[in-house]
Amino acid sequence: MAKGLCVLKHSSGTTYALGKYLTYDKLSPKYQECIAKSTTTTEPTNHSEVVKDPGWIEVMKNEINALEGNQTWEIASLPEEKKPIRCKWIFKVKYKAIGDVERFKARLVTKGYSQQEGIDFQETFSPVVMMKTVRANLIIAYQKQWYIH
Template sequence: MPSYLKDYYVDLPSSHMATSTVHPLSKFLLYSHLSPHNKSFSLKVLHSSEPNSFKEATQSQYWQDTMALELWALEHNNTWEVVPLLVDRKPVGSKWVYKIKYNLNGSIERYKAKLVAKRLQPERRL
């Protein structure tokens, strides 16, 4: 084994069909080997969850406030202009993207919500 790999331990499963994941992290990552600081950060990140839908986000006041702030910023910066939709055009859809930003010590720095435009699907020609 090359000397630059001496600090790594690799134990591949005998059968790749044993689990649905060929290389599960739990087999290679042990929290007992992390420093107390990194262990604390990892556990805090695991227990915080980002919403997967608008409905989930509306259940939390943090996310409601964050979405309201994002909408205010979009309006304040004149990001869009509401205009009548032309007859031969389709409206652009949008969706919310949610992220939690962390400080180095694992505490939550802020909740971040972005309203993004969905990609337009090209029209199929027959």
């Protein structure tokens, strides 16, 4: 009997092995393989897990290089009465539709919930565009016969 490989993590931090409650017996071997692939690769939750894997370190370096290449920030001196805003890494494993690992993704995000506009920052920048916005603009350009370059 193939038991569930997934683990359910409650918001309190308690984990529950779903193998006690799930069985994959009724799934075809193809789907069992897909589930097994997607549940054996885990996302790191802390720095000590990341430093053990050179793949994750490379992904982090790529993220830093992208942030620097996009000129996301500039070095400035911190006023004495201010504290620096902390940041953290978010790690995700991206999968193909068939369950294979497509890529590993790391994002450096600030814990900006304590910031106040005009005091801690002047403007925001997001290097991500939503595909539905791109599609909507292309549709409008097509309907109005605009030139796109």
